[in-house]
Amino acid sequence: MKKDALLKDDHTYLGRTATVFQAELTAINEAAKWMLGNQEQMDKMTQGCSSIEFHSDSQAAILSLHGELMRGKTTIACAEHLAALAINSPLPIKLRWIKGHNDSTGNELADMLAKKGATMVQGPEPFLPVPDCQLKGRIHKGTRKKWNKLWWKEYTCR
Numbered sequence: 001m002k003k004d005a006l007l008k009d010d011h012t013y014l015g016r017t018a019t020v021f022q023a024e025l026t027a028i029n030e031a032a033k034w035m036l037g038n039q040e041q042m043d044k045m046t047q048g049c050s051s052i053e054f055h056s057d058s059q060a061a062i063l064s065l066h067g068e069l070m071r072g073k074t075t076i077a078c079a080e081h082l083a084a085l086a087i088n089s090p091l092p093i094k095l096r097w098i099k100g101h102n103d104s105t106g107n108e109l110a111d112m113l114a115k116k117g118a119t120m121v122q123g124p125e126p127f128l129p130v131p132d133c134q135l136k137g138r139i140h141k142g143t144r145k146k147w148n149k150l151w152w153k154e155y156t157c158r
Helices: 020-037 039-045 059-066 073-088 105-118 132-153
Strands: 052-056 093-097
Touching: 020 039, 020 052, 020 059, 020 073, 059 073, 059 093, 073 093
Parallel strands: 052 093
Antiparallel strands: none
16 A cells, blocks of 8 residues: 555455465565556556555564575466566565554455455355365374274273
């Protein structure tokens, strides 16, 4: 937003396996891609601005983009688009953390669009890579279920 004027809004369905972390990075990434593809419009919109700022209520997403070692396709793609934007823009690019759920106009709009995107269903999944934590959780749950089943059938080891 520039001086409380909405420049662009969008939402999309990321699939059932997407995490909040991935959603935050995807939002930043899509905004950066849009800015790169609409350079003339961006030049007009940023006249009189001292920087281009991305605001997020996810400290994890922002810290992952500042880290020396980036892991995950979503983080790497976002970092690449931000780097390209920094190269093509005369203004510095800043990532700012804002406190979530504090009645910030932009954050409230982002939360509303996120909920809207979460209710959409489009095509086969997953749209984003399935996070390792979810895969490990499913494997752990399946292994535990199988182990419990075997444990209760076996009487000789008790």
